[in-house]
Amino acid sequence: MDENGSKKKKNSGRGVSGPTNPMVTPLLTDHYQFTMAYAYWKANKHQERAVFDLYFRKNPFGGEYTVFAGLEECVRFISNYKLSEDEIHFIKQNLPASCEDGFFDYLRGIDCSDVEVYAIPEGTVVFPKVPLLRIEGPVAVVQLLETPFVNLINFASLVTTNAARHRFVAGKSKTLLEFGLRRAQGPDGGVSASKYCYIGGFDATSNVAAGRLFGIPLRGTHSHAFVSSYMSFDEIADKALRTKDGSSTCEDFVSLVQKWLNKIKWSNSFRGIFSETNQSELAAFTSYALAFPDNFLALVDTYDVIRSGIPNFCAVALALSDLGYKAVGIRLDSGDLAYLSCETRKLFCSIEKEYELSYFGKMSITASNDLNEETLDALNKQGHEVDAYGIGTYLVTCYAQAALGVVFKLVEINNQPRIKLSEDVSKVSIPCKKRIYRLYGKETYPLVDIITGENEPPPKVGERILCRHPFQESKRAYVVPQHVEELLRCYCAGSSDKKQETLPPLKDIRDRCIKQLEQMRRDHMRRLNPTPYKVSVSAKLYDFIHFLWLNEAPVGELQ
Ligand SMILES: Nc1ncnc2c1ncn2[C@@H]1O[C@H](COP(=O)(O)OP(=O)(O)OP(=O)(O)O)[C@@H](O)[C@H]1O
Ligand SMILES: O=P(O)(O)OC[C@H]1O[C@H](OP(=O)(O)OP(=O)(O)O)[C@H](O)[C@@H]1O
Numbered sequence: 313m314d315e316n317g318s319k320k321k322k323n324s325g326r327g328v329s330g331p332t333n334p335m336v337t338p339l340l341t342d343h344y345q346f347t348m349a350y351a352y353w354k355a356n357k358h359q360e361r362a363v364f365d366l367y368f369r370k371n372p373f374g375g376e377y378t379v380f381a382g383l384e385e386c387v388r389f390i391s392n393y394k395l396s397e398d399e400i401h402f403i404k405q406n407l408p409a410s411c412e413d414g415f416f417d418y419l420r421g422i423d424c425s426d427v428e429v430y431a432i433p434e435g436t437v438v439f440p441k442v443p444l445l446r447i448e449g450p451v452a453v454v455q456l457l458e459t460p461f462v463n464l465i466n467f468a469s470l471v472t473t474n475a476a477r478h479r480f481v482a483g484k485s486k487t488l489l490e491f492g493l494r495r496a497q498g499p500d501g502g503v504s505a506s507k508y509c510y511i512g513g514f515d516a517t518s519n520v521a522a523g524r525l526f527g528i529p530l531r532g533t534h535s536h537a538f539v540s541s542y543m544s545f546d547e548i549a550d551k552a553l554r555t556k557d558g559s560s561t562c563e564d565f566v567s568l569v570q571k572w573l574n575k576i577k578w579s580n581s582f583r584g585i586f587s588e589t590n591q592s593e594l595a596a597f598t599s600y601a602l603a604f605p606d607n608f609l610a611l612v613d614t615y616d617v618i619r620s621g622i623p624n625f626c627a628v629a630l631a632l633s634d635l636g637y638k639a640v641g642i643r644l645d646s647g648d649l650a651y652l653s654c655e656t657r658k659l660f661c662s663i664e665k666e667y668e669l670s671y672f673g674k675m676s677i678t679a680s681n682d683l684n685e686e687t688l689d690a691l692n693k694q695g696h697e698v699d700a701y702g703i704g705t706y707l708v709t710c711y712a713q714a715a716l717g718v719v720f721k722l723v724e725i726n727n728q729p730r731i732k733l734s735e736d737v738s739k740v741s742i743p744c745k746k747r748i749y750r751l752y753g754k755e756t757y758p759l760v761d762i763i764t765g766e767n768e769p770p771p772k773v774g775e776r777i778l779c780r781h782p783f784q785e786s787k788r789a790y791v792v793p794q795h796v797e798e799l800l801r802c803y804c805a806g807s808s809d810k811k812q813e814t815l816p817p818l819k820d821i822r823d824r825c826i827k828q829l830e831q832m833r834r835d836h837m838r839r840l841n842p843t844p845y846k847v848s849v850s851a852k853l854y855d856f857i858h859f860l861w862l863n864e865a866p867v868g869e870l871q
């Protein structure tokens with residue numbers, strides 16, 4: 313309160329800019345949120361203080377973990393939440409004519425300055441039933457936020473998790489490139505996927521718009537069209553290439569390439585492997601090398617990888633080498649990627665030896681073409697020489713699972729805890745305003761998440777605490793935590809005096825995600841039959857859930 317007794321409004325002035333996607337407006341919600349808002353208003357209930365939890369019920373992709381993402385976009389959305397006159401007019405047209413004008417005056421006045429958001433930091437590894445966000449505010453306003461919040465978290469967390477899973481199979485040492493824009497579900501699907509795959513551990517994207525918007529490193533090779541667009545060397549008008557050190561100029565780089573191709577045909581490395589390579593492909597490679605002598609990377613599978621693509625690439629790379637340049641490598645986009653990468657590496661190593669070029673054997677091999685977790689796993693099992701993967705369709709469309717199934721449930725109104733019951737126990741909500749703690753054991757990995765009532769004393773290091781399964785009476789365990797981490801932090805203080813977390817830069821979210829994944833016990837992470845991570849409630853919250861459950865569930869009558 314200030315001297316005049318009025319509440320301070322802090323939230324909307326937090327200085328963050330609006331949503332990345334201009335389509336994210338107050339109208340990006342379900343129609344029923346507005347009809348409910350009207351009914352709340354009509355009943356003069358709209359200002360009642362409500363608490364909602366946002367969570368999911370099952371980990372995706374048959375796994376036992378999820379990476380939480382999308383928080384920043386939620387905070388951006390509410391930081392400048394305001395309905396325009398046009399928007400209000402549209403809502404009015406789409407509600408029954410009997411709706412009173414006072415409601416539209418009310419809509420005119422609403423913003424999110426009185427909304428508090430508590431959330432787990434973006435990039436954290438999370439589990440089912442744990443509230444990822446807790447949103448508190450006037451019930452009508454928070455109700456309007458349900459759909460956009462769920463929308464902003466759902467795909468973000470799903471695709472981040474998908475990226476993390478691809479990284480897990482590929483291994484730390486591989487370069488992962490996201491190539492999905494052309495296959496993504498529309499422009500926002502593409503841009504969001506690029507952002508969240510980066511958080512999930514990809515190194516770079518081919519998506520230029522995402523590179524600009526989020527500062528994600530851009531990477532790419534070239535396509536088959538570039539190769540097949542060339543017919544012959546006649547198309548290369550300027551054949552001159554300066555040496556890397558700038559000391560002289562090779563006037564006919566094309567001849568130098570052809571000389572090398574003839575030379576390697578009879579070399580120990582290539583003898584008997586090829587006779588004639590495709591000359592239009594060689595022209596395309598030569599032309600690309602003239603354009604990018606320092607970054608020469610060629611797609612080698614347009615005609616025949618071993619009999620044409622690789623010898624042509626080597627001829628250009630060796631010619632570049634004469635002028636002091638080091639070629640980068642190749643991309644394979646079809647065929648047996650394990651076999652072709654191994655054969656390619658053998659040839660590179662053989663050339664390295666034969667011509668004493670110390671870098672040649674280590675040139676990079678990029679693989680692409682319908683890659684997914686399974687194909688990466690199969691490649692690992694077979695043995696391969698791939699250094700980088702370009703992954704599109706399966707990654708960005710989350711082909712293996714379409715949605716995460718995030719929900720937004722009322723857990724308290726006017727300080728009264730609320731519960732949602734269901735025949736299906738997994739769908740029963742956990743009532744009350746809650747806190748979440750991650751308890752770490754003797755080793756450095758997390759043991760269990762425990763959900764407590766908001767006013768319960770926090771778990772203490774070295775003190776035994778009972779952790780109970782929220783719904784199964786027999787499942788409980790004592791834990792003596794070695795480290796306790798409170799997960800929900802304040803991101804929007806509303807009109808409270810709480811200290812707000814700052815929104816970290818994307819790179820920090822990515823680092824957090826990578827660290828979080830590394831500290832998990834390996835058996836939670838494995839692809840086949842992973843062990844579930846335990847999510848529990850305190851003894852007090854357990855008792856309360858079951859008291860409320862019995863209170864709310866009608867007693868049946870047998871006839
Ligand atoms: N060694 C391998 N083990 C398992 N899967 C592989 C291996 N090499 C490639 N793959 C996968 O097999 C599939 C091959 O697909 P497909 O047969 O449609 O393509 P292709 O004939 O190689 O190329 P194109 O795109 O030219 O048709 C791809 O999903 C690819 O990722
Ligand atoms: O396979 P993805 O994981 O989606 O990765 C992206 C794909 O996009 C490109 O070609 P595109 O598929 O357009 O053509 P092509 O494979 O038929 O040459 C690229 O060569 C990859 O194959």
Ligand SMILES: O=C(O)c1cccnc1
Binds near residue numbers: 491531532533535
């Ligand atoms: O740069 C690439 O190689 C690329 C980009 C998008 C899709 N496929 C490949």
Ligand SMILES: [Mg+2]
Binds near residue numbers: 681682
């Ligand atoms: Mg393809």
